[in-house]
Amino acid sequence: MEYRTVTNIVVLVCYLLLMVAFAAWLGKRAKIKTGTDFVLAGQSLPAWVLAGTMLTTFVGSGSIIGGASFVFQNGPLPGIFFFLGTLLGALTLGFLAQKIRRKSFHTVPQLLRTRFGRNTGTIGTIIVLIAFMGIAATQFTGAGYIFSLITPLSQTQGAIVAVLLITFLALVGGLKSVAWTDFLSAIVIILGLVVALGYVFVQDLGGFGTYVDRLDPALSTITGPLTPLQILGYFLPLFLLCLGDQNMHQRLSAAKSPRTAQRAAFLFFLGGLMMIIPIILLASSATIVNPDSAPDMAVLGLAAGGFTPELVGAVILVTALALIVTTGSSYLLTCSGNIVYDLIFRDRARRDASAPGSQVLTARLAVIVIAICAYVLVQFFPTLLDLQMYAYTMYGAAVTPAVLAALFWKRVSAAGATASMLTGGVVTVLWELFGEGINSVVVAFPVAVIALVAVSLATRPAPVLEDSTAVQRETAAV
Template sequence: MINIIVLITYILLMVAIAAWLGKRSKMKTGTDFVLAGQSLPAWVLAGTMLTTFVGSGSIIGGASFVFQNGPLAGIFFFLGTLLGALTLGFLAQKIRRKSFHTVPQLLRTRFGNSTGVIGTVIVLIAFTGIAATQFTGAGYIFSLITPLSQTQGAVIAVLLITFLALAGGLKSVAWTDFLSAVVIIIGLVVAVGFVLVQDIGGFGSYVDRLDPALSSVTGPLTPLQILGYFLPLFLLCLGDQNMHQRLSAAKSPRTAQRAAFLFFAGGLMMVIPIILLASSATIVNPGSDPDMAVLGLAVGGFTPEVVGAVILVTALALIVTTGSSYLLTCSGNIVYDLIFRGRESTEQAQPGKQVLTARVSVVVVAVCAYILVQFFPTLLDLQMYAYTMYGAAVTPAVLAALFWRRVSAAGAVASMLTGGVATVLWEVFGDGVNSVVVAFPIAAAVLVITSLATKPAPALEESPAQRRAAAEA
């Protein structure tokens, strides 16, 4: 009963905030919907960046990885997120000054329309997959808290996550993300403290009782296999459209930089408890399904009911916030890269059309994501596919567009196509390591070689608004 009360309280709070921020008077244009009117302070941005990136891929997929391979290997898995956040801190001011609504818009501006179209297709494929993982994860949690099956729980998750995304755009998503981040960090710290002290007997006992097979630096995996898990998160974080949109939504370039460094600090406060909880499960609940490593502690009698409720709602908060963010960013692609591409005057002339289109797009992407998730056997499989599709096919071109003056349009197109095709082919025919280990080096090499052999693309020209932002730095 306590689980259900806590769950309902959290859901009602999130829905109320989203509904309030979604009032028409607070959201008039497409920029208001996608970039929150570029009004977000650093601490809210940090919270939404954190909860966007640390979702079911961490509390379920990442925990599954730690459970099977050990805490030290888990550090390498999550290091991709932490190093990605830290690197964004040094790139944030330039990203904010450019202030693009979407990554394909950046690619189109630098390399031309064909590159933008290719980028849009890849982004939508990858991000729809990431949104799908959140539906699966939430379905797990609803089935643990309520009498609903996992499938029924996933349907409820689709409805909840979709509402949060379409109600108030990035403003509602950012604020609900921030509040969820506070709940998540407190919940994880409370859970770790109880499990380590009450169930295991302290950190020393934890070290002594850990399976020796899971105590080595890489666990049962080879260094190359570990790299296959590190790279997808690192590359996704650097090029993630969600991260770029949130940095673009900052009040100023300096605000964006502060937010990125706070994102790194918050990541530490989330990742460390997840690693400790998942590895503790190998001691107190060794028969657990890997996907349920952390969640199983809440329902297996290893914690009091209140602590168990905190763990479950914390996990749900991680998943809901990530899912709503990826639905929202996909709607931005449809609005700015497909339907209203090249029609910049529409926002001033008929601003309501972009908001309506964005909301309809959220619903369409949610349905597609729910269908996609039916074709992957485990959440971790879908997670690695989606991360690699973006990290290998899009991130090299994005970073080159921002930071390499010699890059060419031909190089960007060749890199994206090569990265996408290599990812799919390795997923179908490859074995031994994750596809990113193969796809990313090939895509990066093709980008450099083709660019050096062809004419460079024109440098990005800053708009008056971007020049004003640069003056603020």
């Protein structure tokens, strides 16, 4: 299949130039004086921008490549269960958003450290960095794949270009730049998916009825070729990651107010529907119009001549790239927050004594270091879907239970949170190495929750969090 057409290259270059120029312009306008300005955009973002950045952060290469691969192999109904984790996670965040905004921590480990103490926060920092570097790495791989399709670059060379582009977007203006470029990309992505879906259904399939009639009966059942327990193993990682994702918590903390944060979360849910439904339908349509496609090319393969016109094909490819780039820049940025607030300037005294500009410089250097580490990490996983499930589970099973308990359970103890994170992380690694049949989250998450509850009930509760936050204290100090 031919993807290296003039139209594809022109549309790709136009998108890249638009993103770089827009980010550079925002970077000049952004008044970045403190770490809060860099990591939380000065807590100034409106609901619709927050919704756009939450959406494009969470729906990345794991959806357009990994998720599409899952749908192609298992069918649209199992695909709904796969993506339902994102949608239910977004909906649940809507009900938790106001409290998350009132607490307003720069990072998840900072929240854990404030509630449970330094040791628990340190463990959280290690797990978050390992998981998030894995997620960032999937974006480099996915973007490199697309660059290699459209240009003469190899996948490795394309991944290096992706690292440079994604790192630039994260560096130039912090969250304010990332959020607004994400919002612009969200519009491009939704329009691109709708256009592609409309053409494939009308021109290639002849309507929804034909799609239903021609779909392989083996892919038309509720769970496809998978067992319910296997389906659960794909649902839980996305659901748990969404609830505890540091990116989501940071964006809700960057809202102008608690009510703004809540509106953004519900808009995130609606935007998720507008992105996920087309991805499921396009990937399952590929089993009909392009059954010989490689699974991870289910959606991208429709960009080839014979399935869509050149311009529509170019839109599909650029839409996929936009999903990947926005997610990658967000995860690099959030990891830099861990370096600044959980390692270098962990102690309040050191943070208050440092010049605000030194926090910003450290955050930018951290983006570069994390990008390099993520690129190295990706070399150790055979497929993008494998890396995706590992990273999601490592965070969802090891961190999310402790995060939710810190915010909403008064009886939780520091020992319980620590036990939950350690058992969740260890079981995830051991199952990835030696387990088989189901994804590690099905085993790791229940073990982490049992450890959290059992140890907390047997030990002294941690002090309850107050609404006076680390962000407010930093702002007052400056």
